[in-house]
Amino acid sequence: MSSGKIEISGINKFYGDVHAVRSVDLTIEAGSYCCFLGPSGCGKSTLLRLIAGHETPDSGEMFIDGQSILNTPARDRPTAMMFQSYALFPHLTCIDNIAFSERMHGIDKATRHKNAREILEVVEMSDYADRLPSQLSGGQRQRIALARALITKPKVLLLDEPLSALDENLRVKMRNELKSVQKLFGITFVHVTHTNTEAIATSDKVIVMGDGVVDQEGTPYEIFNHPSSAYTARFMGGHNVLVSQEGHSGQLRLAIGEGQLIDVSKYLTKKQNGLVVAKSYALRRDLCWLEDIKGNKMSAGVENFKSEVDTIEYEGASFKVTLTSGHPEKIIVRISDVDFYKAQFSEGQTVRCCFKIKNLCPLS
Amino acid sequence: MQKITTKENGVSWIQVTPLAIILLGFLIAPLLVILTVSFWEYDIGGMYPAFSHVNYTEILTSHTTINLYLRTFKFTFFVWLITLSIGFSVSYFLSFCVASTTWRIALFLLCTIPFWTSNVIRMIAWIPFLGRNGAINQGLASMGLIDQPLEFLLFSEFAVILTYVHLYTLFMIVPIFNAMSKIDPDVIEAARDAGANGWQIVRHIIVPLTLNGVALGSIFIITLVMGDFFIVRVMSGGLSGSVASAMYNEITGLQYPAAAANAVLLVITVVLLVSVILRFVDVRKVLTE
Incomplete structure (x- = not known):
């Protein structure tokens, strides 16, 4: 004992x-x-x-x-x-x-x-x-x-x-x-x-x-x-914090940049992988991914937005890609080096950033 | 520890020259002169170059010398003991009881204020204070505590030791405070955490870690007191003497070779005392840390 x-x-x-x-x-x-x-x-x-x-x-x-x-x-x-x-x-x-x-x-x-x-x-x-x-x-x-x-x-x-x-x-x-x-x-x-x-x-x-x-x-x-x-999400690192705006008549939109919003209202009603209303959401950086701007077929439960690559930082096993979008701080996507070398992103390139709604973690 | 490397171009030799000149001209050369003269012969007429041990034989076989040395040792011992207790307590208070650094520095500077005036003034100032009709005797008499003035206060060994302590305590406070203020407060806390009580912390942590400072202060006190002839003469009213005051008498009597022999013996004695201290502690460490 x-x-x-x-x-x-x-x-x-x-x-x-x-x-x-x-x-x-x-x-x-x-x-x-x-x-x-x-x-x-x-x-x-x-x-x-x-x-x-x-x-x-x-x-x-x-x-x-x-x-x-x-x-x-x-x-x-x-x-x-x-x-x-x-x-x-x-x-x-x-x-x-x-x-x-x-x-x-x-x-x-x-x-x-x-x-x-x-x-x-x-x-x-x-x-x-x-x-x-x-x-x-x-x-x-x-x-x-x-x-x-x-x-x-x-x-x-x-x-x-x-x-x-x-x-x-x-x-x-x-x-x-x-x-x-x-x-x-x-x-x-x-x-x-x-x-x-x-x-x-x-x-x-x-x-x-x-x-x-x-x-x-x-x-x-x-x-x-x-x-x-x-606070915890930011301190633990590895998370993007997305602030949400609750519109009238039960609308919920995520602020991706100034004036850039994603409407996620439709997920609020779903029973499975449903979204809980919160002021902001944490999204793990390694659970986001980047796609070429041409491909636009999205599977169910996946949201995306267009953005530009701001900076790329090599971290060994992974790459830390900072996008120009994001509010108040810029959105960061962590990509494994294998995926990065396949896609060959470069700074200034326009990309499509994707994430699964079920990976959004509501914050108080 | 860094090793001093002498470069080929001799820059380090130039750097060491000023100190070497000062030490050679003002320390080594006079000591050699004194050593030489101490073997000379003298009479009322003057002194004569010789190589005679008669000065040393006279000093070493005389009871007066032995008594003078014993008295000087006694003064040194008591002054050392008292300044050590004061130095340790004051440093302890400043380092561990005063929380704010500003206050610590302010109080430390306060300790140095008496040292802004000359030694002579500080010594003379005791005379009206301690005298037969001085402040202490009058005060005690008016309170009805004494009928007769206390005679031992002035022109006594008491007065000599008191003055030494007053004049030299700072030389003990500074090195001890310096050593104590370098003790990491975390170390004290770690000792407390390990179950040491207040006294054990002093005994097992603070004392061992301030030993080098104590040694440095002790060297100051010993050399100052052993070499003094003025304070002992004034404050004892000529009733007491030290080794150095005997030398002073010999010089006024133009017995230079005898004074020189005495000086050589005193230097040897002080060097022996200091080297005993240095055997136990590494003073260099205090200065380089």
Whole structure:
């Protein structure tokens, strides 16, 4: 039975006039990997520090495994924190960094070094036990920081942008390792990040935050495929946001550009693949496709509009084609390199952009 | 660490020349002169080039010298201890208790204000304060706490140490504050997160990380106090002395070779003390970090 269930209700935090965290309610299941995702300044790090006890909320309640932790100081909470800067003790060797917490609790040197060596083995750093942090690379420091946090046997491990100091390849490698360590120990991980791919790859649950509030929470699949707001859709990337205009007598039109509208009213009445009325819709960029302007036979449930290719960006496995249409931001279509080479689009070319109505995801 | 590489064209030699000239002309050369003179012989008539150990033998076999050294060590030790406690507490307060950077800098500058006036004025200012009929004695008497004025306040070892502490504390505050302000606040938080209480954080994190600053400050204090002859003379009313004040007496008595021998011994003593400190900490690290 795993432990480390976090319940947060009505948490508020002010810094002077700034309302950093606004009445946040959250439940994070025991033994799950949860990501707080949002741009810098959205309150995600503050929320993490509130759980750790390094900040005190102005109102609200927090529980871990049903026990209130609000009046427990940071050092006594069943949490451990891994800092963005890793915050290793620069004057202590790796093994002493890891053994620090047991030293503070008066455990003798032989025992704490034995325990530290066990954790060092888990993070594959046994050979570096006697090195100082300044003699380690970024990835190695991160492993030591992880080991130092794990040795306190926390129920909840809090990671503040743990991968942001690493280069891209190492980041991908380390996020897998974090995930496997989480499975191995079976404790709750709360991971703060501003990188959507990191959140999707690691977590069981993603919490998208913006401006101090939780915008959406759900599994990575739900968040990516069914964003509930334009904010989440834009932040997750990979989506076009199409704003709609509701005309009189039940008309619904999508704004493709200024003055350029597609009437989608007929889909509102359909039972299957029917469209729900919403102010705007998210449309995955990779589910749009481009066709030559001559071909105009459209299958059922497919809509299209004419546009011009603005820019083309090569991304390796795919091409990112930006169109001149789109309101307020330009519509982007992601095409696999195979399809792109077949069609040979060029900048300035007039094309037909197609999408399936069933792929429109209504946003609040 | 970067290695200094000497280029073929000799630019680095030109760069190093000014400092080399200053050190050679104002440090090495005078030291060599003093070393030479310390082996000379002298009498009332003058001094004569020789190679004699008589000056050293006289100093090393005299009780006065031993007493002077002991007293100088005593002054140094107490001044070091007191300035260290003040320096550490002030730096701790500035680094960890003052949240805003603006306030931290403002308060730090406040510490330096007394140092805008000359040492002599700051020293002399204590005399009317500590004297028989000085502010402290009058104040205590008017409160009825004492019948007789306290004699130990002025022209005593107390007054000497007080003045040293007043004059030199900043030399301890600056390096310690410098070291302490470089400690990453996340490191302190990580220690707290790992279960350390306030005292343990000081003992296991802050003290080890400020040790280099302490060493640098200690070198300042030791060299300043060991080399002083003026403060000890004025503030003790001539009742107490230091190694340097003995040298001063010898110079006024035109006993230059004896003074030179004394100076050589003092330099050796200070160099030994400083090298002991340097054995424990890497001061270069403080300056390059």
